Amino acid sequence: MKLIFEKSVPGRRLSLLPDCDVPVCKLPESLRRTTPIGLPEMSENELSRHYSALERRSFGVNNGFYPLGSCTMKYNPRINDEMSALPGFADIHPLQPVHTVQGALEALALAEQLLCEITGMDHMTFQPAAGAHGELTGILLIKRYHAERGDTERTEIIVPDSAHGTNPATVSMTGMTAVSIESGPDGRVDLDKLKAVVGPKTAGLMLTNPNTLGLFEKDILEITDIIHKAGGLVYYDGANLNAIMGIARPGDMGFDCVHLNLHKTFSTPHGGGGPGSGPVGCKDFLAPYLPRPVVEKEGEGYTLDYERPLSIGRIKTFYGNFAIVLRALTYVLTLGREGIKEASTQAVLNANYMRKKLSECYDIAYDYTCMHEFVMTLSGLKKEKGITAADIAKALIDRGIHPPTMYFPLIVPEALMIEPVETESKETMDEAIEALLDIYKVACADPESLHAAPLTTPVGRVDETAAARHPKLRYEG
Amino acid sequence: MGKSERLYAKSHEWLLDLGDGTFAVGISDHAQSELGDLVFVNLPEVGDQAVAGEPIADVESVKAVSDIYSPATGTVVAINELLLDTPEALNENALENYLFKLSDVTERSELMDLAAYEQYVKEEA
Numbered sequence: 001m002k003l004i005f006e007k008s009v010p011g012r013r014l015s016l017l018p019d020c021d022v023p024v025c026k027l028p029e030s031l032r033r034t035t036p037i038g039l040p041e042m043s044e045n046e047l048s049r050h051y052s053a054l055e056r057r058s059f060g061v062n063n064g065f066y067p068l069g070s071c072t073m074k075y076n077p078r079i080n081d082e083m084s085a086l087p088g089f090a091d092i093h094p095l096q097p098v099h100t101v102q103g104a105l106e107a108l109a110l111a112e113q114l115l116c117e118i119t120g121m122d123h124m125t126f127q128p129a130a131g132a133h134g135e136l137t138g139i140l141l142i143k144r145y146h147a148e149r150g151d152t153e154r155t156e157i158i159v160p161d162s163a164h165g166t167n168p169a170t171v172s173m174t175g176m177t178a179v180s181i182e183s184g185p186d187g188r189v190d191l192d193k194l195k196a197v198v199g200p201k202t203a204g205l206m207l208t209n210p211n212t213l214g215l216f217e218k219d220i221l222e223i224t225d226i227i228h229k230a231g232g233l234v235y236y237d238g239a240n241l242n243a244i245m246g247i248a249r250p251g252d253m254g255f256d257c258v259h260l261n262l263h264k265t266f267s268t269p270h271g272g273g274g275p276g277s278g279p280v281g282c283k284d285f286l287a288p289y290l291p292r293p294v295v296e297k298e299g300e301g302y303t304l305d306y307e308r309p310l311s312i313g314r315i316k317t318f319y320g321n322f323a324i325v326l327r328a329l330t331y332v333l334t335l336g337r338e339g340i341k342e343a344s345t346q347a348v349l350n351a352n353y354m355r356k357k358l359s360e361c362y363d364i365a366y367d368y369t370c371m372h373e374f375v376m377t378l379s380g381l382k383k384e385k386g387i388t389a390a391d392i393a394k395a396l397i398d399r400g401i402h403p404p405t406m407y408f409p410l411i412v413p414e415a416l417m418i419e420p421v422e423t424e425s426k427e428t429m430d431e432a433i434e435a436l437l438d439i440y441k442v443a444c445a446d447p448e449s450l451h452a453a454p455l456t457t458p459v460g461r462v463d464e465t466a467a468a469r470h471p472k473l474r475y476e477g
Numbered sequence: 478m479g480k481s482e483r484l485y486a487k488s489h490e491w492l493l494d495l496g497d498g499t500f501a502v503g504i505s506d507h508a509q510s511e512l513g514d515l516v517f518v519n520l521p522e523v524g525d526q527a528v529a530g531e532p533i534a535d536v537e538s539v540k541a542v543s544d545i546y547s548p549a550t551g552t553v554v555a556i557n558e559l560l561l562d563t564p565e566a567l568n569e570n571a572l573e574n575y576l577f578k579l580s581d582v583t584e585r586s587e588l589m590d591l592a593a594y595e596q597y598v599k600e601e602a
Contacts, residue, residue, distance in 0.1 A: 165541075165542075406540070407540035407541060408541075410541055410543075413511065464514075464539045465514035465516060465539055468516035468517070468537075468539055469516045469564070469565070
């Protein structure tokens with residue numbers, strides 16, 4: 001398929017932009033560019049076909065089953081888009097005077113209230129643009145908390161070896177040191193190993209619960225107590241909140257701050273369809289450090305409070321990806337208190353259904369009753385037949401199913417991580433189970449045939465090694 | 478350099494006494510096989526202090542980035558620059574292609590000979 005630049009024909013025009021209705025103001029000569037801008041030139045018809053062709057070649061939640069573990073690829077209800085497109089939300093500017101955007105501020109305040117209720121937090125900022133950005137914000141809050149108390153020796157954040165890679169990366173970004181602890185034989189935090197690394201340098205712990213193996217940290221109260229007694233704070237990575245919404249709250253488990261992935265758990269577009277939103281909630285004592293401004297109730301209405309002398313400052317322009325917050329708010333209000341809980345219980349039931357059915361053939365790593373996701377290990381098949389997790393994942397593409405997460409968490413060799421989510425039907429899961437069991441049979445009988453998969457896609461098996469060793473990072477026409 | 482002279486760490490690095498006061502450090506053949514095709518090797522700088530059991534370098538495969546733990550405490554006196562441009566050399570021969578060399582080695586991690594290491598890998602699987 002040709003790139004849009006290659007389809008360009010000089011002089012061809014389309015008229016998608018409306019006439020300018022404000023006075024034209026010319027830039028000073030010194031600021032104007034002297035070379036052509038190099039934009040593609042084409043007709044509206046050609047442009048429309050170009051993007052339709054791209055759409056046909058991509059795969060999203062609307063195309064089929066998308067069990068990408070740790071990513072919660074759930075259905076995004078259309079009503080979310082309708083609400084965020086309301087003119088009172090869509091046609092406003094973040095620099096408008098606050099008295100003209102009271103409805104928007106009220107929506108932010110309501111979203112804060114409801115998401116604090118779900119997480120057990122007291123305050124929330126919506127500035128972070130996605131999960132990793134939320135992690136950075138949360139760890140900066142923890143760092144500032146220690147700094148304000150003159151506790152400057154606390155430079156270590158403990159991270160289990162099953163954690164999302166963004167956790168230790170976040171720690172490094174804040175100038176602190178990540179201390180990795182080995183998971184116990186049951187795949188959970190090993191209390192003795194945790195006790196061995198806490199001390200006067202402990203600034204905090206980052207944890208996701210359930211963890212990346214889909215297992216609930218049943219010792220969570222003791223874990224957070226160990227950290228608190230050592231003088232540290234505990235950060236909740238909200239990536240796996242979909243397993244416990246309406247049932248258990250990070251705030252009640254002893255977590256001091258959390259981030260949420262609205263684009264995962266709260267059904268807003270995700271994966272190329274973004275933008276994301278990674279709000280950070282915290283307990284009262286961390287609230288003074290939240291990014292400014294924050295939405296505050298003032299009399300009968302709302303205002304934006306910039307007078308926050310202890311704030312860590314801005315994390316993003318304006319108030320974050322506002323339209324995504326509206327989608328998440330719509331989702332929470334649509335489901336309601338019981339619906340939120342039902343979403344989580346169904347997600348857990350679905351994961352256990354698939355885990356049990358697949359365990360007929362596949363080895364499940366840490367085979368316990370799981371939460372919203374589980375991890376299979378293909379190391380047996382790799383040894384016996386030379387079939388890797390990647391081979392199974394690529395074969396799924398030929399059967400119209402998006403691959404699960406591969407090679408994560410790092411503590412499971414040849415990992416495939418499956419998260420079916422609550423919005424998938426039993427029929428869809430049964431088809432996927434059948435496909436996976438059938439692929440397993442092929443892997444045993446004719447392993448060679450799987451090395452070439454996928455065969456039905458516009459681009460077949462890509463050479464990931466060559467791409468990583470010799471990346472071509474820009475288009476050279 | 479005979480294969481049996483290398484000593485192995487549980488974290489899959491090897492240490493080889495070169496007999497001239499320096500020690501070579503590399504990763505085991507099992508490690509390169511488990512990592513898969515390597516695409517990037519991040520080595521320490523000459524003069525860096527390595528501490529036994531602490532991360533000193535990292536290797537990146539298509540799957541993941543993995544820390545390399547120094548099997549001994551000492552000073553980095555040489556690095557294998559070949560690996561910076563051709564990380565695949567580690568996949569081709571993990572034993573002949575060292576990562577870096579140490580001098581003034583004062584302390585070692587708990588290390589195994591080849592037979593014990595092979596047994597350990599077997600049990601770990």
